Amino acid sequence: MFLDNEDFHSILYSLTDVIDIGIHIIDQNGLTIVYNKKMSEIEGMSAEDVLMKEIPEVFKFHEETESTLIRALHHGQETKNSKQTYFNNRGQEITTINNTIPIFNQSQKVIGAIEAAKDISSLERLIKDNILNKGETKYTFESIIGESENFLAVIEKSKRSTRTASSILIVGETGTGKELFAQSIHNGSNRSTMPFISQNCAALPDSLIEGILFGTKKGAFTGSIERPGLFEQAHGGTILLDEINSLNPQLQAKLLRTIQERTIRRVGDTKDIDIDVRIIATINEEPIDAIANGHLRKDLYYRLSVVTLFIPPLRERKQDIHLLAQSFIRKFNDLFELNIEDISEEAYSLFYDYEWPGNVRELEHIIEGAMNLLESTDKTIQTSHLPTFSKKKVPVKTNQHEEVSESLLSLEDYLSTTEKLYLENVLKRYQFNVSQAAKALQISRQSLQYRLRKYQIKSFTV
Template sequence: MNEVEKRLKEILSYKTIRKIFDALDEGIIIVDRDYNIIFYNNTLTRFEGLESKNVIGKKLLEVFPSLTPEESTIYQVIETGRPIFNRYQQYLNYKGMEIRTLNTTIPIVENGQVLGALEISRDVSEVYALSQKVLELQQKLIGKKPRSINVGLKYSFDSIVGSSKKIREIVEVLKKVAGTTSSVLIYGETGTGKELFAQSIHSESPRKNRPFIAQNCAALPETLLESLLFGTTKGSFTGAEDKPGLFEQADGGTLLLDEINCMGLSLQSKLLRVLQEGVVRRIGATFDIPVDVRIIATTNEKPSELLKSGRLRSDLFYRLSVIYVEIPPLRERPEDIEELVSFFIKKYNAKFGKDVKGVDRQVLNIFREYPWPGNVRELEHVIEGVMNYVDGGYILTGDLKYLSFGSFRDYIEKKPDPAIGVKSRVDEYEKDLILNALRSTGGNITRAAQKLGIKRQSLQYRMKKYGITKEL
């Protein structure tokens, strides 16, 4: 290998490397540890409009003054030593020309030390313009008829199912928060119901009769998301028309930015400006439009991890998290499962015209043991799936085998069948009698024992045996 490496070094002279990089469709820039540009190929010259001789030897931010260290992929890679793949970036060069690229940035490391970074850039300006045309055509096809305010708003705090301490505490806090205008950041795993809480805040607020608009930041490419949020000005690109963005449409109301962790850093900086100054500027415009919008943002990744990896601007995080809420995953509140199951059974009884009474005790035990990686949404899907072929009575363990999707099905298949002998049935019946007696006496053990016709000590023994507590 040493001989091969030696021969490779002889072949790959600077002149050869230059020819190879200049022949690529992608732009190549190399920056040293001190952020000096030491290589800049002709492809970058074509779509950034800068001559190599005017760039090499200069500091990165001198050539691209609109970037900040927090927004620059090269800065992030040199500081962290970790590569960044396919990151969208929008910036101005020192001539004021707007550049839109998709970048992959790789650290240059030798002997464990970061010596610089190499960035491969693909010009996406034409793709951006094309996507804008598509968006404009969609707008024309849909028509200019305004949508009804809050047509998709369907949740309030009364919609939140769960009596666990964690959920009730969150509800009480958010009811107080609803009356203010502060920004809210909600963290929760996928399926925990973040939008339910966001809608509840709006429904309880003085803005409840004003627009509530939700936008998933992961659902669209960043170029389209920018136009959707900020709006466009006629002439800003071919076919563009004057069109208000979601900030203007939500004026006086609430804008929910779902999965804010998927928003690029460039767009994050523009969002920060709206939060700080209360104005929005449409793409291509030269003037600001004042807006009064309450921002609620959600993320399915821990903010601490997003800040650590540089995917969330710290200044934006502090602006958004004036009120910060963590929705606990379902596995951390198993006491809510029975209530949720009853709620979903009632929902799908009405929807499917069924008469399912509930779930068997063994099914409920399985539900309590399963970790629910998809949280409440996964539980609802399981109930919906089972109720497609159960018409009435109780859902039994045997009914679960017909499920044909997801990790829950895998869990059921791997789980050994419980012994269903005479003793287990008697134990289950005895446990239900004790639970019913305790519920009817408000958890009073003495009265429950009298009702069951057994001694208090005997009831306590059985409660311990079945893992029953007074807190029912």
């Protein structure tokens, strides 16, 4: 059974509207005949603005450039991965990466052109922000709030690390304050007057982040310009690579070479450039697990973890909740022109019962949200001002079949507690000898040492 033209076109239009790539097709007269939903989103126009119109009627291009669609139609020229910047009918700048091909009939005559586009307008702005703004570091060790023993130990270790230029790996869950520690180390070192540049490795696609980190050479690919990367921008200072485990293995290998050789090579270039940069990387999962799951190269881990800082989650330093809460109250008093003095005992009780999956950042957001609900005459944050997060209790049946309100440990916390207790018992059995305990547990010595640091368990380093 063959489809007629009408059915075929219905299928074509339905298909182009569900794919996540912009599709723009013109006929032999240069009129737009297909303009899908994604392309409409990318260019900020409706299909009615573009359909059955010529490209110059709708779009404007820089004098030295030409539409890749028109080039394909008039010259039969195919373009791959070409960056194109132009303006829509409202003068808004659009930047895309295009694959454009001419459409030939059976006689090899060009009867139209099709373009597949990916939007990088927002990414281009992010690149400019990263390169032009070298990063104002506002945090120092005085900014770090906490008095719990395990947290003070991390602060002290961080302060000692300011004396050298060795690489640092900061391990911690989301919201624990990893960048705060990174900035404090930079500001406490002899590099404090030099640039501090931060880049979240998960924020950009692989196709762009290599050029952002290492720079590009003009002509390396269509539309590329001579641009220094963030490593060159950070020369003499510090670069923070956030969520290093999100980089693909090829980029991790290039980063490893950068650390070893202290040189970088721009994308498309053949010469190396010397750099003097201290690298601080962060990871939001256990390094051993990241290596096992293929998220982090083992050789890169060894290079980055010359100094390793394990930032404890808030649930493991709950005695700091009061200090942190007071700090956030002062902060939002200034911002909102309020005069809140404290948090009620009932509210603090909920805070101490809660497990804080979002850590310090979650505590800050909760206090900010509560202070938005206060009247100008209020002086204390009450439980009624808090979101429902901390009020939830799990009904549990007692032996008398009475329903009581009781908080339960999360599965993760229960497993962590059980693992810590088991490790302590095994270590005692082997007189705290790490090598013998690791052999008995059938795990590597390195994996056991990581867990001992994580749970703050003391042992012999044999």
